[in-house]
Amino acid sequence: MTETRYSYTRLRGERVEISEILSSRIENMRKLLLGNEAIAQAAIESGVGVVCGYPGTPSTEILETAARLKADAPNLYIEWSTNEKAAVEVAAGAAYSGVRVLVTMKQVGLNVASDPVMCLSYIGVKGGMVIVVADDPGPISSQTEQDTRHFAEYAHIPVLDPSSPEEAYLMTKAAFLMSQRLGKPVILRPTTKVCHASATIQIAEYRIQNIEDRYSPLRGEHCDDLKDLHRELPAGAPRFVKDPRWVIFPPLAYRRHNEIAEMLQKESESATEFDKFYNEHSRYGIAAGGVTWAILNDVLIDLDVIISRLKIGRPHPAPLRLADTFLAETECVLVLEELDPVIEDILISRKGVIGRDIQIMGKRSGFVSHAGELLYADIKKYVCDFLGLSNHDNEEDLIAAPDCTPVRAPVLCAGCPHRASFYAVKTAAKGKNPIYCGDIGCYTLGNAKPLETTDTCLCMGAGITIAQGIKHSNPDTTVFGFIGDSTFFASGITGLANAVYNNVDVNIIILDNRITAMTGGQPHPGTGKTMMNTDSPPIDIEAVVKALGVGFVKKCNPFDQVSAVETVKSAVDFNGTSVVIFEAPCINLIKKPKLYTVEGCIGCMRCVNEIGCPSIFVEDKTAKINSDLCYGCGLCQYVCKAGKIKEVTL
Amino acid sequence: MNIVISGVGGQGTILASKILAEAAKQSGAEFVRTGETIGMSQRGGSVLSFLREGNISSPYIQKGGADLLLSFELCEGARNLPYLKKGGNAVINTAKIKPLSVSLGNAVYDEAAITGYINENSSATFIDAEKIAVSLGNAKCINIVMLGAAFGKGFLNFGKETLIEAIKSTVKPQFTELNINAFEKGIEATEL
Numbered sequence: 001m002t003e004t005r006y007s008y009t010r011l012r013g014e015r016v017e018i019s020e021i022l023s024s025r026i027e028n029m030r031k032l033l034l035g036n037e038a039i040a041q042a043a044i045e046s047g048v049g050v051v052c053g054y055p056g057t058p059s060t061e062i063l064e065t066a067a068r069l070k071a072d073a074p075n076l077y078i079e080w081s082t083n084e085k086a087a088v089e090v091a092a093g094a095a096y097s098g099v100r101v102l103v104t105m106k107q108v109g110l111n112v113a114s115d116p117v118m119c120l121s122y123i124g125v126k127g128g129m130v131i132v133v134a135d136d137p138g139p140i141s142s143q144t145e146q147d148t149r150h151f152a153e154y155a156h157i158p159v160l161d162p163s164s165p166e167e168a169y170l171m172t173k174a175a176f177l178m179s180q181r182l183g184k185p186v187i188l189r190p191t192t193k194v195c196h197a198s199a200t201i202q203i204a205e206y207r208i209q210n211i212e213d214r215y216s217p218l219r220g221e222h223c224d225d226l227k228d229l230h231r232e233l234p235a236g237a238p239r240f241v242k243d244p245r246w247v248i249f250p251p252l253a254y255r256r257h258n259e260i261a262e263m264l265q266k267e268s269e270s271a272t273e274f275d276k277f278y279n280e281h282s283r284y285g286i287a288a289g290g291v292t293w294a295i296l297n298d299v300l301i302d303l304d305v306i307i308s309r310l311k312i313g314r315p316h317p318a319p320l321r322l323a324d325t326f327l328a329e330t331e332c333v334l335v336l337e338e339l340d341p342v343i344e345d346i347l348i349s350r351k352g353v354i355g356r357d358i359q360i361m362g363k364r365s366g367f368v369s370h371a372g373e374l375l376y377a378d379i380k381k382y383v384c385d386f387l388g389l390s391n392h393d394n395e396e397d398l399i400a401a402p403d404c405t406p407v408r409a410p411v412l413c414a415g416c417p418h419r420a421s422f423y424a425v426k427t428a429a430k431g432k433n434p435i436y437c438g439d440i441g442c443y444t445l446g447n448a449k450p451l452e453t454t455d456t457c458l459c460m461g462a463g464i465t466i467a468q469g470i471k472h473s474n475p476d477t478t479v480f481g482f483i484g485d486s487t488f489f490a491s492g493i494t495g496l497a498n499a500v501y502n503n504v505d506v507n508i509i510i511l512d513n514r515i516t517a518m519t520g521g522q523p524h525p526g527t528g529k530t531m532m533n534t535d536s537p538p539i540d541i542e543a544v545v546k547a548l549g550v551g552f553v554k555k556c557n558p559f560d561q562v563s564a565v566e567t568v569k570s571a572v573d574f575n576g577t578s579v580v581i582f583e584a585p586c587i588n589l590i591k592k593p594k595l596y597t598v599e600g601c602i603g604c605m606r607c608v609n610e611i612g613c614p615s616i617f618v619e620d621k622t623a624k625i626n627s628d629l630c631y632g633c634g635l636c637q638y639v640c641k642a643g644k645i646k647e648v649t650l
Numbered sequence: 651m652n653i654v655i656s657g658v659g660g661q662g663t664i665l666a667s668k669i670l671a672e673a674a675k676q677s678g679a680e681f682v683r684t685g686e687t688i689g690m691s692q693r694g695g696s697v698l699s700f701l702r703e704g705n706i707s708s709p710y711i712q713k714g715g716a717d718l719l720l721s722f723e724l725c726e727g728a729r730n731l732p733y734l735k736k737g738g739n740a741v742i743n744t745a746k747i748k749p750l751s752v753s754l755g756n757a758v759y760d761e762a763a764i765t766g767y768i769n770e771n772s773s774a775t776f777i778d779a780e781k782i783a784v785s786l787g788n789a790k791c792i793n794i795v796m797l798g799a800a801f802g803k804g805f806l807n808f809g810k811e812t813l814i815e816a817i818k819s820t821v822k823p824q825f826t827e828l829n830i831n832a833f834e835k836g837i838e839a840t841e842l
Contacts, residue, residue, distance in 0.1 A: 032671050032682060140687065164707070197685040197709045198668075200675055294708035376712040397736060398714045399771045404764050405729040406757035408658065408749040410695035445693065449754055608753045614694050617748045626747075628789045 033201045035165035035194040039132060040065035040102075041203055042172035044073050049099035049127070051078045052087035054490065055519035056106030057141040058195035059134035063104045064522075067531050078531045080522050083460075083490040084113035088131065092116060095125035095185075097240040100176055103131045107146050108459065112491065114151075120185050121156040122256040123248055128176035129185040131157075136192050137338040137373045143440070143459060145371060147339035148189040149315040156260045158267065159187040159316045160274065163293040165199040171274060171313070178272075182263060191338060193291040193373070264317040271322040274313025282308045284387060285330035287343050289315060292336050292374050299380045305387065318346040324354050334386040335362035338374050361386060411445060414615035415592075415631025417584035418443045420558035421511050422453040423611055423635065424582075425480060427561075428568035434478040435470055439463035439492075441484040442518045443511050450612045454482070461491030467506040468499050478572055481508045486516035486524040488541060493548070499577040500549050507571045508579045512541055513586040521588055545579045552578035559584060561638050587631045594632040595648050598623050602644065607636045651807060652711045655699040656730040657722030658747045662793035665820065666720070667699040669797060673808040673816035674703045685709030694749075696726055718805050719772075720796050722779070723747050728764045731771055739805045740772050741796060745780035775803055775840065782835045791825075791832035798836020 033041060040062050043051065053063045067078050077094075081087035084105040091101040105113060110133045117131065133151075136142040152159035160175055162168035168190050179186040244252075287310040288296045300307065310326040312318065327333070327350055335344040344362035351358050361367040368374075368382055384391040412419050422443075425436075438444055438454030439462060447454035456466050467481030483492045488510055499506055516522040523529040528538035545553050552574040554567045564582065571578035601622035608616055608623055613636060615629035625636070625645075637645040653670060657663040667684045674682045685700045685708075700711045713732045719740040721727030727742035734740055751757040768774050779795040794817065800806050801813060808816075814830060821829050 030675070032668070032675055032684075193685060193708075193710070196687075197683060198671060199683045199709070200679075200681055291708065295710060297707040376708075376710055376715075380712070399732045399734060399736060401732050402728045402764070402767045404758075404760050404767055405725045406749050406752050406759050408694070408696045408726075409751065410659070410693040411750050413693060442693065448750075449756070612750055612754065614750050617753050629747075 030200050030202050032198050033165060033169070033203070034061060034065075034196065034198045035162070035168045035190055036061035036196070037065045038165045038169035038199075038201055039172045039188065039190070040069060041201075042169045043102045043130065043176070044069045044076070045203070046128070046173050046176040047100055048073070048102045048176075049075060049077065050091055050094040050101045051076065051104070052081045052091045052101070053104030053132075054081055054084045054087055054109055054112075055486075055516050055522045056109050056134070057519055058136060058190075058192040059104050059106045059109075059132060060519045060522070061195070062102075062132055063531070066102070080516075080524065080531055082525060084109035085116060088113040088116040088120070091129060092120055092125065093240075095127040095129040096246055097127065099127040100180075101125075101127060101129050103129070105131075105133055106142065107133055107135045107148055108143055109133070110148060110151055111146075112460065114155075117157070117185070118155050119248055121260060122253050123246065124183040124256075125179065125185055126183070128179035130172060130175040130179060130188055131185055132172075132188045132190070134190050134192070134195050135339060138192065140192055143457075145339055147342060148187060149342045150340050152187045152189070153316040153342075156264060157185055157187050157316075158182070158264075158314060159189050160272075160314050161290045161312070162188070162190050162194050163290055163311070163313070165194060165197055166201045167274065167313070168194055169201050169203070174272065174274070182267070184260075184263075191290055197291075268317035268320045271319035272314045274311070275319040275322050276311045276313075277322050277326045278309040278311070279329060280306050280308045281329065282306070283331045284308070284334070285310065285326060285332070286334045286336060286383070286386075287312065287326065287347060288336040289313065289343050290338060292338055292379065295374070295376055295379050296336055296383070299376060299383055303380070303383065303389065305383070305389075307387075312343045312346070315342050315346070318343075320346075320350060323347060323350045327351055327354060327356060327358055330358060332359045332386075333361065334367075334382065335360060336368065336374060336379060336382060337362075338372075409448065411448065411612065411614050412442060413587055413631070414613050414626075414629045415587040415633040416442070417513055417558050417582065417586070417633070418446060418511050419451065419611055419613065420561065420564070420584070420633065420635050421509065421582040422446045422451045423639075424558055424561055424564035425509060425568050426451065426453055428565045428572065429478055429480070432478045432572070434480055435467075435474065437463045437467040437470065437479065437481045439481075439483045439487050440518075441487055441511075443482060443484055446482070448612070450609055460487055461495050464492055464495035464499060464506075464508055467508070468495075468502070468504045471504050471506050479506050481506055483508065483510055484517075485510065485512040485514065485526050485541060486522075488512075489525045489539070493544065496545065496550070496577070496579070497548050503576055505576055506578075507568070508577065509568075510541060510545075510579060510581045512581055512583040513589075514583070515586045515589055517586045517588065521586070542581055545581070550579045551576045553581070554579075555581040555583055557584055558582040559633055559635065561635070592631050592650065594650055595625070595627055595630040596632065596634065596637055596645050597625055597627070597648050598644055599646050600644050602642045604642060606641060607639050607645070610639050611635055651701075651703055651718070652716045653701040653718045653720065654711055654716040654730060654733045655701070655720045655722070656726040657697050657793075658726060659694050659697055661697070661722040662790065663697045663699045663722060666722075666793040666797055667701050669794075669813070669816045669820045670701050670806070672820055673806075673812050674701070676812050676816060677808050679703040681705065683709035694747075696729065698730060718800065719774075720800055722792055722796055724761065725759060725764050727774070728767050731768060734772060738772070739803065740768070740774035741800045741803060741805065742768060742774050742776050743779040743792060743796060744776050745778060745792070775799065777836075777839050779836070779839075782839060783832060786828060786831055786835060788828055791829055794821075794829045794832035795836040795839070798833040798838075799840050800836075801833075802837035802840030
């Protein structure tokens with residue numbers, strides 16, 4: 001056994017060291033890793049036995065990396081679960097049995113998983129359980145700017161908030177140890193700018209275990225040689241042990257509630273290695289957490305400011321003594337954090353407890369904006385305003401922003417089958433003034449011009465159900481509900497059962513592109529693939545819909561526009577819940593079959609204005625097709641009344 | 651060194667930043683950081699990639715903070731020019747990818763105004779990387795042509811061998827030869 005000290009830069013000039021005991025034959029390696037890759041790497045090194053999750057930006061690459069690293073961990077079981085609730089519950093079963101588990105999701109996924117998560121803090125776990133919930137300040141690709149630090153507090157679960165990829169790596173390891181020590185799940189909450197940033201990180205080639213916790217996650221016993229972790233489970237290994245502790249009943253919940261409160265109170269007395277007070281003995285102080293902490297340090301160095309700083313790495317349970325010490329040494333405090341004023345509220349409450357008159361500037365005081373990311377320029381401005389410094393950005397030192405650049409919004413890809421599906425529905429419903437209820441996926445982009453076939457979008461699965469409520473209140477209107485294939489399995493089936501059983505006359509369009517496309521192409525129960533590299537009989541969406549008792553079910557290829565339009569018309573005419581399944585693969589699943597070109601365009605612009613394909617552009621008042629972008633779907637040829645669009649074989 | 655790479659989803663900006671990060675690592679940089687705005691970019695949105703090496707805490711470059719701007723698309727070059735330090739270096743692909751808003755007549759892609767703005771505010775090098783990539787038989791290697799051009803102009807602090815090694819270790823093996831060719835053609839384009 002050799003003791004190796006790991007170090008990483010937390011602030012310029014300062015290195016933080018964490019000591020770990022490694023097994024023999026360890027080589028240290030420096031790798032450039034994405035924050036998400038670092039989390040997966042650390043989980044594998046921590047001996048994780050089960051990894052589950054549901055894809056969602058910015059969390060998706062964690063599970064994909066774990067799958068790539070599976071060769072290093074032969075006993076690892078890994079799956080994209082049907083939804084986040086399923087993922088947490090599958091992982092909980094494994095954690096009850098003493099296995100270390102990792103669950104991944106984005107912040108809105110935690111809403112879906114909230115039922116098991118809220119109960120798990122009461123029931124607890126045996127194997128370490130780390131739930132990674134990626135928050136998305138901005139938001140850049142989410143419906144909400146909700147703050148998982150608050151959710152963790154609400155659920156009575158400890159939460160770690162990394163400020164960089166390398167800290168995400170170390171925190172993942174610390175989270176497993178913390179979870180096992182407390183017997184509770186622990187949330188790791190990276191944000192987009194940690195998940196999607198890379199850094200050179202020193203990693204261990206083999207899994208490592210902390211000195212006070214050399215504990216085989218798979219066997220629940222002491223383990224000296226870490227490579228033993230990879231061996232087959234021996235016969236008679238501890239498995240799930242029956243115990244009343246796994247059954248949540250009111251008296252148990254009552255007892256646990258007090259225990260949890262005591263446990264969290266005790267934890268808050270001490271700080272983790274990720275919380276720190278940098279005392280520069282200044283009257284003014286700044287508190288921060290997450291990626292804002294990292295950017296703040298760059299800003300302070302660029303401004304050449306030396307000031308006391310409080311870093312909060314575990315916002316719940318907050319390190320109260322550390323916060324008290326910080327407040328005792330300062331008179332005026334600026335709090336910088338993205339999303340909710342979590343650190344700010346901790347400091348406001350501690351200010352009351354210690355009874356010192358300290359001015360706290362942040363979101364509560366209206367000094368810092370509640371919404372959006374805190375970028376370098378924002379942080380610099382807040383720091384300068386707080387300290388009364390002039391913001392040194394002289395206009396003449398900067399290049400002025402251009403006023404000639406066109407907006408570039410994301411669009412459905414050229415060749416995307418959703419465009420054909422939306423167009424068919426729009427054509428079929430012409431003159432009916434229909435209402436289109438959309439859902440979460442690439443097809444949310446159906447809201448944009450010229451398709452404009454998404455009037456509502458709320459959350460996963462809500463297209464089908466909101467359509468029902470709209471139909472009840474607008475009985476004379478044709479109402480459509482759109483849902484993708486992965487979303488259908490994640491949370492569409494229950495909504496469809498609701499429509500059928502209550503006999504609501506809505507038209508449900510299932511956009512089945514054979515993959516979870518929005519997040520980059522993950523398998524789901526309809527694809528026939530699993531993350532264990534095995535094939536599984538795909539669940540047939542049409543059979544599921546029929547089994548629910550839907551009276552009108554038709555499947556068709558959206559690129560066959562004539563029959564697609566006819567099918568939608570029949571669905572609308574049907575009195576009761578109808579389902580049309582438009583099945584055509586995402587372009588990322590197929591080779592470009594052919595392409596199209598315009599010859600002798602008459603300049604009517606019908607193709608441009610009807611379907612909005614990004615491969616079609618206008619030059620000299622005629623339509624042209626970008627042959628690099630064109631994916632050969634042929635929808636433009638169908639739309640061109642002048643017959644000027646020709647097929648080119650490759 | 652602070653580098654900003656801009657482009658449109660699908661143009662390989664992230665791969666290019668990975669190659670540069672790998673090259674920086676191989677040339678002994680103690681610390682390399684990259685940061686991306688990906689999100690919905692897969693569907694033709696703007697992509698921005700940051701690369702920093704040295705003693706810094708975060709990968710995000712402020713306006714006026716970049717030593718080098720590489721833009722794989724013309725109007726994205728203009729959009730992100732304010733990231734460049736005054737007097738910083740820029741290599742900009744002249745190829746245009748017109749956003750849908752332009753085809754629909756809701757926005758204008760004024761090439762002359764865009765080029766004028768870039769020239770007025772920088773001494774950027776323009777290069778038709780798309781033409782070079784297409785001549786090699788694959789428009790997808792625009793990103794590597796651009797890296798070659800940046801190297802050819804002397805804007806990258808890495809040796810040629812280091813960059814080629816970084817390309818080899820980053821791209822898929824079946825595309826190694828194509829990409830090394832693309833890199834060489836990018837260098838050649840700056841020698842004309």
